[in-house]
Amino acid sequence: MRPGSRAILCASATTVVWLVCAALAGGQAASAEKPLMAENVFKNVQALKGIPADEFMGTMSAFSAALGESCETCHDGSGGWATYALDTIPKKRTARRMVAMMAAINQANFGGRQVVTCFTCHRGSDRPRVTPSLADVYGEAPPEGPDEVVRPSPGAPSAEQVLDKYVQAIGGTSKLASLTSFVARGNSGGYGPEGDKRPVEIFAKAPGQRTTVIHTLDGDSIRTFDGRAGWIAAPHRPIPVLGLTGGELDGARLDAELSFPAQIKQAFGGWRAGAVTTINDRPAQVLQGTSPGGTLASLYFDRESGLLVRLVRFAPSKVGRLPTQIDYADYREVAGVKLPFRWTVTWLSGVDTFELSEVRPNVPIDAARFAKPSP
Ligand code: HEC
Numbered sequence: 001m002r003p004g005s006r007a008i009l010c011a012s013a014t015t016v017v018w019l020v021c022a023a024l025a026g027g028q029a030a031s032a033e034k035p036l037m038a039e040n041v042f043k044n045v046q047a048l049k050g051i052p053a054d055e056f057m058g059t060m061s062a063f064s065a066a067l068g069e070s071c072e073t074c075h076d077g078s079g080g081w082a083t084y085a086l087d088t089i090p091k092k093r094t095a096r097r098m099v100a101m102m103a104a105i106n107q108a109n110f111g112g113r114q115v116v117t118c119f120t121c122h123r124g125s126d127r128p129r130v131t132p133s134l135a136d137v138y139g140e141a142p143p144e145g146p147d148e149v150v151r152p153s154p155g156a157p158s159a160e161q162v163l164d165k166y167v168q169a170i171g172g173t174s175k176l177a178s179l180t181s182f183v184a185r186g187n188s189g190g191y192g193p194e195g196d197k198r199p200v201e202i203f204a205k206a207p208g209q210r211t212t213v214i215h216t217l218d219g220d221s222i223r224t225f226d227g228r229a230g231w232i233a234a235p236h237r238p239i240p241v242l243g244l245t246g247g248e249l250d251g252a253r254l255d256a257e258l259s260f261p262a263q264i265k266q267a268f269g270g271w272r273a274g275a276v277t278t279i280n281d282r283p284a285q286v287l288q289g290t291s292p293g294g295t296l297a298s299l300y301f302d303r304e305s306g307l308l309v310r311l312v313r314f315a316p317s318k319v320g321r322l323p324t325q326i327d328y329a330d331y332r333e334v335a336g337v338k339l340p341f342r343w344t345v346t347w348l349s350g351v352d353t354f355e356l357s358e359v360r361p362n363v364p365i366d367a368a369r370f371a372k373p374s375p
């Protein structure tokens, strides 16, 4: 379905269709395209049927992260993606049983709430520890990341105050309103051996369209959000052009909306301000909100400058929340608005750092830039 055809479908609404249209109009994270279900894309799906293909790939990253192992722990990659369907490695079959066990534990004990995940037991190891280690009991506790659910802190400023300070810090409402598009160039570097710098182009149009193109040696890696639907197209992926759904679609929407933060208050609901934490040795105020699509996001603002220094969003999935963190730095003024010229995206299966060298404000952008990418 192309953007626009929703209106046609919804104009001729029967009761059932009307419910769907009402949900779409309510800003639910629904893609205009029917999502590709995992079992329709992959050859041998048994335990994780009924979830979209992009969420399925997210669960694979969650497996690897929970066990602290690479994909090849469970998969024979000798024949490329085709051999990923084989069940030759026993750990893969164990993982299937674990999916059922996890669901049964949550069902029997927690009313079906997703409380126990692979990570709850595994904590980065394939054999969960059974006995408390005396070193853990008496030694120094290892540093942990912040809690994913932020509790409102008494004494914290109101979310309104923090957001107003942020809008002021990046240029104020009238300057923000006058920035309606930009085209940026720079480079991006991965992590580890693939950390070479690759040229990047970013196209953004207010209120919520954004495309990032990374020119890799093997072809373009593209991430697009057209205002309603989103896609990732990249070389060497099991699905060359992957339609985004659920939490991934919501994440793409947030990235696009935060390119023009004038609407930041409306981008989330249920704002709450937590206790002050420390980011890069500086005090930061955290706000947490929930997007209309149900994605939980924590935003960290430098307490002094008021600028947004970190965003962590949590996409729901069948095996637990999948976190993505973006750290923003090097704010520079473009047409009176401060934009980050450097940021790092960290997710369960990768790190990518972006550095801009040029941002051209208020330039016309061809609508095709935001259309579904071709493989
Ligand atoms: C702990 C074991 C485990 C790890 C680690 C793991 N997977 Fe899987 N993978 C599975 C299981 C189990 C299935 C089958 C799921 C089902 O039956 O619904 C699967 C299925 C797949 C499939 C579908 C294959 C097909 O055609 O049927 C792909 C693709 C895949 N995994 C990719 C990955 C990638 C990429 C990674 C690393 C980021 C990864 N997996 C890490 C256990 C694992």
Ligand code: HEC
Binding pocket: 063, 067, 091, 092, 094, 095, 098, 099, 102, 105, 116, 117, 118, 119, 120, 121, 122, 126, 127, 128, 319
């Ligand atoms: C309630 C705790 C618990 C949960 C939840 C859990 N596991 Fe396990 N898992 C275990 C234990 C305990 C073992 C080790 C069993 C043994 O030693 O024989 C294990 C073993 C495994 C193994 C085999 C490791 C090996 O070395 O052979 C795999 C693979 C695995 N789990 C994957 C998963 C995945 C994927 C999930 C989430 C879908 C998951 N587990 C959730 C407790 C758990």
